[in-house]
Amino acid sequence: MLSIFDKGPAAPCPSPFNLAAHVLAHADRLADKVALSILGLSGAERWSYAKLAAAVRGTGTGLLEAGFKPGDILLMRLGNNVEFPIAYLGAIAVGLVPVPTSSQLTEREVAKMVDGLGPAGILLGDGIACPQVDIPVIGTEALTAMRDLPPADYHMGDPNRLAYIVYTSGTSGNPRAVMHAHRAIWARKMMHDGWYGLGESDRLMHAGAFNWTYTLGTGLMDPWSVGATALIPAEGVEAQALPLLMKRHEATIFAAAPGVYRKILSHHEKLSLPHLRHGLTAGEKVSDTIRDAWRDAGGGELYEAFGMSECSTFISGSPSTPAKSGALGQPQVGRRVAVVGPDGPVPIGEEGVIAIHREDPGLMLGYFGAEDEARARMQDEWFLTGDHGTMDEDGQITYMARADDMMNAGGYRVSPIEVESALADIPGIREIGVTDCEVKADARLIIAFYTGPEKLDEAMLKGIASERLARYKQPRAFVHLDDMPRNPNGKLVRKSLRAIWAEQREMS
Incomplete structure (x- = not known):
């Protein structure tokens, strides 16, 4: 028996189709229902x-009146506020292609994106880093004014046409622009039962910022797609206050990265969450320690999901089909997933690369400007994730390891090559290697190791990193070494850097 999960395809996406129209399909029927609450203390x-639908469609009108036309790419440099999802959906509603980006990115990082994408315009928030450009820039004041304009008609069309682009760290060290079709939101319907247990009566609270793609999908688009209420903490609310907000606003589902659960537990031994049914977690592997502690504190079960920017989440545990002990869960019904080796799907129980079928409706269209790299990730009919796992006879998948050196920084996948390239030319550094290291139980940070004539001032190194890299990509410590660990072929062994870090911590 081979490691293939296939219980039949999902219902096909209707045509013509528009992602934003699908997300707001319940707006007329539920006109007075609260779609979004931004929660302060x-x-x-x-x-x-x-109000939400009017703001979205009015923004669509404003963007068209600003001279943009369907198919144009708009780079989003907006902050952690409601303007972000409104502008995102407003652009998609009229056929534009938004590119949501983290507000933490530096001017240098954004300049590379502008060069690679050639956007028609930029949506720019106050105080957000952005290079000088000779294309139209729309500020938050102009965007806010657009909300009151007459509603635009939805730009309907082929569900396979380009809808939006998101960036992911590429294994080459260059962030890749992942192109997604309008049908991607239709594919997310498989998560509603296969991960969330989501219905119209739910009040789903997401701990992330508006301008994080995890929040955009799980925290906003998916609840709105079923007519539920999305709850988002206001900017500046600390993790320790989240249980109070969950209780006060009757959250039924809570979604966060594992690190947020850990922070909450560090401040609360017991939780009083009478309306909460369960929690969701994704972005990085959640440990049994966090899972058990959350349950023991009174938070209920945590359901984990596995995915990637190229296909969002497609393997998960859920209230209807919990993950077995040690497993991620099973592919969502409607997916075709396999564990493959060099010759195709491997026998049940044998380790291989987790792969998703090329016809999955949630799979990306490709990488913008890097079509060859996308093709290189295909093996026959399978898109290779690069993550290793095993599948049992029930389709449950156990995660084993990544096949590369990709790091995980608080739910963001970061390429060590990207970080190394940004810092390699610092005077006094001969060679630099970067990896994520465990700093305490269930907590990992990016650490840089370098060689050179002498140890450099760490404050200086951190200062340069802050100018060149987004906060989540910056090393939190710099370690001077006499030599870098290498394999017999002279290649840097980043995994050995973790052992050096552990040894130094034991000695200190």
Whole structure:
């Protein structure tokens, strides 16, 4: 028996189709229902479905009146506020192609994106890093004014056409622009039962920022797609306050990266969450320690999902099909997933690369400007994730390891090559190697190791890193070495850097 999960395809995406129209399909029926609450410690800002849909479609009108046309790419440099999802959906509604990016990116990083994408314009928030450009730049004041314009018609068309682009760290060290079709939101319907257990009566609270793709999908688009209410903590709310907000606003589902659960537990031995059914976690592997502690504290079960920017999440545990002990869960019904070796799917129980079928409706269209790299990740009919695992006879998949040196920084996948390339020319550094190291139980940080004539001032090194890299990509410590660990072929062995870090911590 081979390691293939296939219980039949999902229902095909209807045509013509528009992602934003699908997300807001319930807006007329549920006009007065709260679609979004932005939760502060002293109150909440509430958006009804009618108000949200009007703002989105008005923004679409404004973008067209600004001279943009369907197919144009818009780079989003907006902050952690409601303007982000409104502008994102407003652009998609009228056929534009938004590119959401982290507000933490530096001017240098954004300049590379501008060069690679050639966007028609930039949506720019106050205080957000952005290079000088000779293309139209729309500020938050102009975007806010667009909300009151007459509603644009939805730009309907082929569900396979380009809808949006997101960036992911490439194994080459260059972030890749992942192109997704309008049908990607339709594919997310498989998560509603296969991960969330999501329905119209739910109040789903996501701990992430508006301008994080995990929040955009799980925290906003998916709840709105079923007519549920999305709850988002206001900017500046600390993790220790989240249980209070969950209780006060009757959250039924909570979604966060594992690190957020860990922070909450560090401040609360017991939780009083009478309305919460369960929690969701993704972005990095959640440990049994966090899972057990959350349950023991009174938070209920945590359901984990596995995915990637190229296909979002497609393997998960759920209330209806919990993951077995030690497993990620099983592919969501409607997916075709395999564990493959060099000759195709391997026998049940044998380790291989987790792969998803090329016809999956959630799979990307490709990498913008890097078509060869996308093709290189295909093996016959399978798209290779690069992550190793095993599948049992019930389709449950156990995660083994990545096939490369990709790091995980608080839920963001980061290429060590990208970080090394940004810092390699610092005077006094002969060679640099970067990896993520365990700094305490269930917590990993990016650490840089370098060689050179002498140890350099760490504050200086961190200062340069802050100018060149987004916060989540910056090394949190710099370690001077006499020599780098290498294999017999002279290649840097980044995994050995972790052992050096552990040894130094034991000696200190």
